[in-house]
Amino acid sequence: xxxxxxRLQYPVNIKNKDLRMAKLLVTQYGGSNGELAAAxxxxxxxxxxxxxxxxxxxxxxxxxxxxxxxxxxxxIHQLIKDATLDELEEAGLSxxxxxxxxxxxxxxxxxxxxxxxxxxxxGDALADISEDMAAEQKARAVYENLxxxxxxxxxxxxxxxxxxxxxxxxxRFKELFEYYNKKLKNTNKKVNSDFxxxxxxxxxxxxxxxxxxxxxxxxxxxxxxxMNLDFTNMMMRRMF
Amino acid sequence: xxxxxxxxxxxxxxxxxxxxxxxxxxxxxxDQYKDYKPVQLKARSDQERSYLELxxxxxxxxxxxxxxxxxxxDQKIQKLFNDYRKMxxxxxxxxxxxxxxxxxxxxxxxxxxxxxxxxxxPWEGLDV
Numbered sequence: 001x002x003x004x005x006x007r008l009q010y011p012v013n014i015k016n017k018d019l020r021m022a023k024l025l026v027t028q029y030g031g032s033n034g035e036l037a038a039a040x041x042x043x044x045x046x047x048x049x050x051x052x053x054x055x056x057x058x059x060x061x062x063x064x065x066x067x068x069x070x071x072x073x074x075x076i077h078q079l080i081k082d083a084t085l086d087e088l089e090e091a092g093l094s095x096x097x098x099x100x101x102x103x104x105x106x107x108x109x110x111x112x113x114x115x116x117x118x119x120x121x122x123g124d125a126l127a128d129i130s131e132d133m134a135a136e137q138k139a140r141a142v143y144e145n146l147x148x149x150x151x152x153x154x155x156x157x158x159x160x161x162x163x164x165x166x167x168x169x170x171x172r173f174k175e176l177f178e179y180y181n182k183k184l185k186n187t188n189k190k191v192n193s194d195f196x197x198x199x200x201x202x203x204x205x206x207x208x209x210x211x212x213x214x215x216x217x218x219x220x221x222x223x224x225x226x227m228n229l230d231f232t233n234m235m236m237r238r239m240f
Numbered sequence: 241x242x243x244x245x246x247x248x249x250x251x252x253x254x255x256x257x258x259x260x261x262x263x264x265x266x267x268x269x270x271d272q273y274k275d276y277k278p279v280q281l282k283a284r285s286d287q288e289r290s291y292l293e294l295x296x297x298x299x300x301x302x303x304x305x306x307x308x309x310x311x312x313x314d315q316k317i318q319k320l321f322n323d324y325r326k327m328x329x330x331x332x333x334x335x336x337x338x339x340x341x342x343x344x345x346x347x348x349x350x351x352x353x354x355x356x357x358x359x360x361x362p363w364e365g366l367d368v
Contacts, residue, residue: 003343003344004343005342005343006341006342006343006356006359006361006362007291007294007295007342007362008362008363009295009299010260010263010295010299011281011292011295012363013365053309053310053312056309057306057309057310060302060305060306060309061306064302064306070362070363073363074362074363077363078363144273147273147276153279156276157278157279160263160273160276160278160279161262161263161278161279162263163263163273164262164263164264164270164271164278165263165264167264167269167270167271168263168264168266168269168303168306169306171266171269172306172307172309172310175310176310179310
């Protein structure tokens with residue numbers, strides 16, 4: 001389950017309204033490389049990670065991204081809250097006002113609404129983690145574009161900070177990718193959440209029990225082979 | 241301890257104060273954008289001072305957490321994580337006694353009124 005801490009991960013105190021910037025910034029809320037997409041992507045992908053190392057990292061980064069969603073919501077809210085109706089119209093935000101008044105709505109900078117396709121989950125750990133590495137790099141690039149587009153220090157501060165988080169997350173995902181890649185190289189098996197493979201990899205990769213002792217990895221590799229030869233029997237045991 | 245999957249990098253960390261300003265506790269990962277200098281966060285009141293201190297320690301703890309997810313046998317980082325964790329629990333408790341609950345586990349919720357519902361939410365800024 002999840003619980004809430006009533007504070008921002010990093011302070012946001014924007015004093016001046018800026019509708020132009022709010023319209024651009026919204027992409028890091030509801031765009032394909034935005035924080036909402038990141039949070040939900042990781043919290044969705046974590047379910048099919050092959051061991052607790054991957055489950056832990058995707059849970060913890062996904063949860064942090066929810067905190068970034070809150071920071072973006074705060075930034076957009078503070079940029080638009082004092083605007084008059086005339087100013088909204090002038091900034092091209094009358095369609096937003098018609099649908100949402102001064103409420104938030106997750107879209108990209110072109111107004112394209114958030115969509116579940118941003119979850120980009122294949123169920124293959126290496127493919128999904130590659131997606132996550134790319135997502136962190138793309139989000140970093142977009143933060144840089146946004147920093148280039150404003151001169152308000154109240155906006156630049158949190159954007160610099162969020163950009164730095166993308167760099168740390170990228171490095172952690174890269175380590176996770178390398179860890180799985182190394183672990184799976186000898187097994188020549190597809191890493192996915194397929195029922196049987198899932199349980200095999202669970203046994204093979206679980207950090208708590210196996211990773212510290214190379215001999216136990218050998219034993220589980222043997223176990224894996226037996227499992228595959230004995231596929232039909234295993235399915236029968238599962239079913240009945 | 242024999243473990244092929246633990247990275248043996250010598251990890252150099254920023255202090256919680258610097259790390260929080262930068263958004264990154266790990267010196268080898270820090271990457272500045274153009275000539276933008278990170279903001280040096282400063283408190284404008286006692287409440288902000290407590291809030292900032294708690295935020296720094298919480299951030300340092302979280303960074304150790306992400307690292308430990310991948311390196312669960314790194315004793316040095318685990319010790320730091322636990323130092324920050326204990327500091328955070330203490331700072332959070334002191335903050336909540338004075339300024340109201342940050343989570344619904346707070347002892348401050350024994351007082352009347354139920355301050356979870358009466359103190360401001362983060363997107364509106366602190367009550368100072």
